[in-house]
Amino acid sequence: MTRNKSIRKEDLSEKREYHTQSTGIFFKVKNLLYKQNSPYQKIEVFENEYFGNVLLLDDLVQTTERDEFFYHEMLVHPSLITHPDPLDLLIIGGGDGGVLKETLKYHIKNVCLVEIDPHVIEVSKKYFPWLSPCLKDQRTELVIADGKKFIEKIDRKFDIILIDSSDPVGPSASLHQKRFYEKLKNCLNNEGIVVAQVGSPLYNSELIREKSASLKELYKIVSFYVIPVPTYPGGSWCFVYLSDNAHPLSIKRDPPLGLNYFNLETHRSAFSLPNFLKEKSE
Ligand code: AG3
Numbered sequence: 012m013t014r015n016k017s018i019r020k021e022d023l024s025e026k027r028e029y030h031t032q033s034t035g036i037f038f039k040v041k042n043l044l045y046k047q048n049s050p051y052q053k054i055e056v057f058e059n060e061y062f063g064n065v066l067l068l069d070d071l072v073q074t075t076e077r078d079e080f081f082y083h084e085m086l087v088h089p090s091l092i093t094h095p096d097p098l099d100l101l102i103i104g105g106g107d108g109g110v111l112k113e114t115l116k117y118h119i120k121n122v123c124l125v126e127i128d129p130h131v132i133e134v135s136k137k138y139f140p141w142l143s144p145c146l147k148d149q150r151t152e153l154v155i156a157d158g159k160k161f162i163e164k165i166d167r168k169f170d171i172i173l174i175d176s177s178d179p180v181g182p183s184a185s186l187h188q189k190r191f192y193e194k195l196k197n198c199l200n201n202e203g204i205v206v207a208q209v210g211s212p213l214y215n216s217e218l219i220r221e222k223s224a225s226l227k228e229l230y231k232i233v234s235f236y237v238i239p240v241p242t243y244p245g246g247s248w249c250f251v252y253l254s255d256n257a258h259p260l261s262i263k264r265d266p267p268l269g270l271n272y273f274n275l276e277t278h279r280s281a282f283s284l285p286n287f288l289k290e291k292s293e
Contacts, residue, residue, distance in 0.1 A: 024039060024040050025037050025038065025039055025040060026038045026040055026055070026057060026065070026067065026070075027070075028067070028070055028071055028072050028244070029070075030211075030214060030244040030245065031214065036072065036242060036244075038057070038059040038062065038065060039059060039060060040057045040058070040059065041057070041058045041059060041060050042057060042058040043055070043057045044056040044057055044058060044064065044138055045057075045134055045137075045138060047130065047134075049128050049130035049131070050128075051127060051128045051130075052068050052069045052128065053067075053068070053069050053070065054066075054067075054068060054128075054130055054131060054134055055067040055068075055070075056134060056138045059075070061077065062075035062076060062077045062078065062242060063075060063076025063077050064076045064138050064139060065242075066107060066134070066135070066138070066139065068131070068177055069177075071177060071178055072242045072243060073107065073177065074107055074109055074139070074142075075242050076139070076141075078240065078241045078242055079109050079139075079142065080270075080271040080272050081238060081239060081240045081241070081272050082109070082208075082238075082240050082243070082248060083109035083110055083112065083113050084113055084270055084271065084272045084273040085236075085238045085250065085272060085273060085277075085281065086110055086113075086173060086175060086206060086208060086250060087110055087113035087114055087173060087206075088113065088266050088270070088273040088278065089206065089236065089250075089252060089259060089278055089281070090171045090173070090204040090206045090252065090257075091113075091114065091117050091171065091264075091266075092262050092263060092264050092265070092266055092278070093204065093257050093258065093259055093260075093261060093262060093263055094170055094171055094202065094203075094204050094257055094263065095202050095257070095263055096170070096202075097117065097119055097170045097171050098119055098120040098121070098170055099119070099120055099121050099123075099168070099169045099170050099200075100114055100119055100121070100122040100123070100169060100170065100171045100172070100173070101122075101123050101124075101125070101162075101169040101171070101172045101173070101198065102114070102122060102123070102124040102125065102172075102173045102175060103125050103158035103161075103162075103172070103173070103174050103175065103176065103186060104125075104126060104127075104158060104174060104175040104176045104177070104183065104186070105124060105126065105173070105175035106124075106126035106127075106128060106129075106131035106132045106135060107131060107132075107135040107139055107142050107143070108132075108135055108136075108139070108142040108143035108144075108145055108146055109139075109142045109175075110173055110175045111124055111145045111146065111148075111151060112142055112144075112145045114171075114173070115145050115148050115150060115151070116267040117267065119150060120150065121150050121152060122150055122151055122152065123152040123154060123169070124146075124151060124152070124153050124154065125154045125155075125156050125158050125161045126153070126154075126155060126156075127155070127156065127157050127158065129155050132146065132153075132155075157185075158174075158176075158185075158186055159185040159186060159191055159194070162191075162194050162195055162197075162198050163194055165198065167198060168198055168199060168200045168203070169198055169199060169200065169203065170200050170202065170203055170204070171203065171204050171205075171206070172195060172198065172199060172203070172204075172205045172206075173205075173206050173207075174186055174205070174206070174207035174208065175208065176207070176208065178210065179210070179218065186207075187209075187218075187222075189225040189226075189229075192205070192225075192226060192229055192230075192253070193229055196229060196230075201255070201256060202254075202256045202257055203254065203255075203256075203257075204252065204253065204254045204257050205230075205251075205252075205253040205254070206250055206251070206252050206253070207250065207251050207253075208248065208249070208250055209222055209235070209249045209250060209251050210248070210249060211243065211244045211245040211247070211248060211249065212237050212245065212247055212248075212249045212285075212287075212288050213244075213245040213247070214244050214245055215249070216287070216288070216291050217291075219235065219249060219288070219291050219292060220291040220292070222251065223235065223251075223291065223292040223293070226251065226253060229253075230253040230254060230255060231254070231255045231256075232252070232253065232254045232255065232256075232257070232258060232259070233251060233252075233253055233292075234251070234252045234253075234259045234282060235249055235250070235251050235252075235282075235284060235288065235292045236249070236250050236251075236252065236259070236281040236282045236284075237249050237250075237281060237284060237285075237288065238250075238272075238277075238281050249288070252282075259282055260279060260282060262275065262278075266278075
């Protein structure tokens with residue numbers, strides 16, 4: 012009896028994300044700050060002694076106060092330094108504001124952020140206030156909509172499109188399909204670049220292989236790159252850089268000062284793939 016009780020207590024003070032049936036990550040919960048189901052997903056925020064505030068969507072780690080910069084800087088800066096003249100940007104997903112924050116470090120004209128779940132935005136404003144002030148920047152245009160429907164409807168072109176989706180299940184599933192990338196091309200200027208997160212190089216390698224094959228039918232340049240993200244499955248994460256003209260290693264400008272992860276060396280090295288991934292992406 013006493014034993015069961017103590018097990019239950021322990022469970023309540025921990026959050027886990029399972030990566031496979033037998034592996035995962037756990038966090039001790041110092042404070043549970045928020046837990047609600049939105050019409051789209053379960054949203055939770057808690058405080059962890061080491062990682063600070065942590066955002067979970069449907070039990071999957073999205074961002075943490077301590078390591079958000081790995082992912083957000085590396086999703087944004089590779090395209091921003093290699094596009095000849097980035098002015099109009101589109102972010103799909105990214106309601107926490109982390110990607111937006113990085114884009115606004117450049118002299119751009121306009122960033123349109125399309126997020127499906129307004130609750131994610133509200134929760135981030137409250138519990139990740141260092142990510143979200145950019146939502147108020149006058150260059151930011153906030154649209155609450157399904158990213159896939161949005162791009163099918165609009166008659167507008169962007170220089171850079173950044174896909175900050177969650178995993179290929181739930182509300183983000185459609186953002187991982189070939190059809191979506193096909194439609195996306197209609198919204199991209201000639202010199203345009205798309206960058207999307209494509210998952211864990213280890214756990215999602217089959218998905219990466221399929222994506223590589225189908226994206227090569229759509230874009231001339233399909234370059235995968237990998238970075239560490241300490242709190243994501245497998246500890247590293249893969250992105251894809253897509254363009255018909257811009258090349259990921261042809262650098263057009265310096266990155267902004269004061270970044271925590273990104274510099275020209277980390278940029279170049281991220282595109283050097285380990286053999287197992289090279290094989291999947293060839
Ligand atoms: N979006 C990608 C998160 C993927 C994490 N997957 C997981 N933990 N299984 C992050 C949103 C941050 N702006």
